Amino acid sequence: MKIGIFGCGGTIGRLLVREVVATEGCELSGGTSRPGGPHIGIDVGEPAGLEPVGLAISDDPRAVMAASDVIIDFSLAPATAQHMLLAAETGIPVVLGTTGFDADDYAAIDRAAADAAIVEAPNTSANLNFLLMLIERIAGVLGDEYDAEVLSMSERRLPFAPSGTAMEVAKTVAAGRGANIDDVLEKVRDGVIGPRPPGTIGIAVVRGGRVSGGQRVIFAGDDEIVEVAYRSTDPAIYAKGAVTAAQWVVGKPPAKYSMRDVFGLA
Template structure:
């Protein structure tokens, strides 16, 4: 069966990449109406309208838009009561496997291990830390059973004093055409573990989005993640 998808933000960088991937995949077809699954890679400002459209049409929706607020998350929760919603800060299969490994590592290492998240994206990236950086931060926080908001260090400048035990540090770089580099560093006394991922092309995000759409087609109402797609949930 061919899964029909409609892409919100189809003229953007990610929308174009998804359309190109779909064109070479016989399992999916891009349509302007009558979709089996909607894919939103537009902008935060359009998310509420797209969720309303999904609910009105009783059509599952994949959300890859980042930079969302608490109000956006509440709107997603509300929509998920009526339709299947899969939200991911990063659709790359590799990044989601990385988040799983990071969570498992955080479970097994105590607070004496310092954790830093380093990321770099292209110069046009608007949000910082990126959605992927926060995804990895939440994976660490979940592994340690803490709230990321309570232990996140994002603005270091000047005489900040010694590092606070148990906190998660973020370092953000922007420049050039980098699709996305992420590294999670677990630093202990005398040893260091580094888990990372480098995106060499935007195509990997598009491939993940298409895979997610195929998986989501026909699913009952509820909230889903890429962990569900990968069988990690």
């Protein structure tokens, strides 16, 4: 299976290159990086610390797509609309690990999913996705009487908030309660805010350090508090999960899929 990587010179992109090369049955078909950036033209193996693989990092996502059975995209959000347009044109499936989308990006993803199989994957860890399944169930059982809060920590580099994972956790709590996240999310609290409105889902964002991060979901009731916690300690797990998703999505009909679909946890 030929796998192309968008954002192959980045932190996760480098790990993806290593993971694809190490995975039986998978072959690197190319990689892209930011047009005009320092990685364009060098060998795809170089940022990953590998021997040359004989493919130059490209600024042409269309060419990489044409050479690939599937794309894994861990670039940056501003590139997403163009990448989704190309997926729709070519029908090549994409595992979309990039996060930090705005409403236009989400619309572009939905449009592409009419013509290509897209795995929208804000967190590719198998265990995080297993916890999402449990969180949805817990949220449904406990209901609105338990105040739901997401405490989310990410490395200091992450330039937007909340993280893609924090939003996925909050959406999952809302889904478990049968609510729409846009109606119940509280992202910022400051000053005289009054009592906590019932049914809301709060996200508190912590930033620091270099290594991935963690999520804690707190369901605070009158008499007891239920917590679910997750912490990643090695970002290589994201590359592993993304390659699993790439292997899974090839041959799937056009639609938007989730990592829970990939792991059979939906």
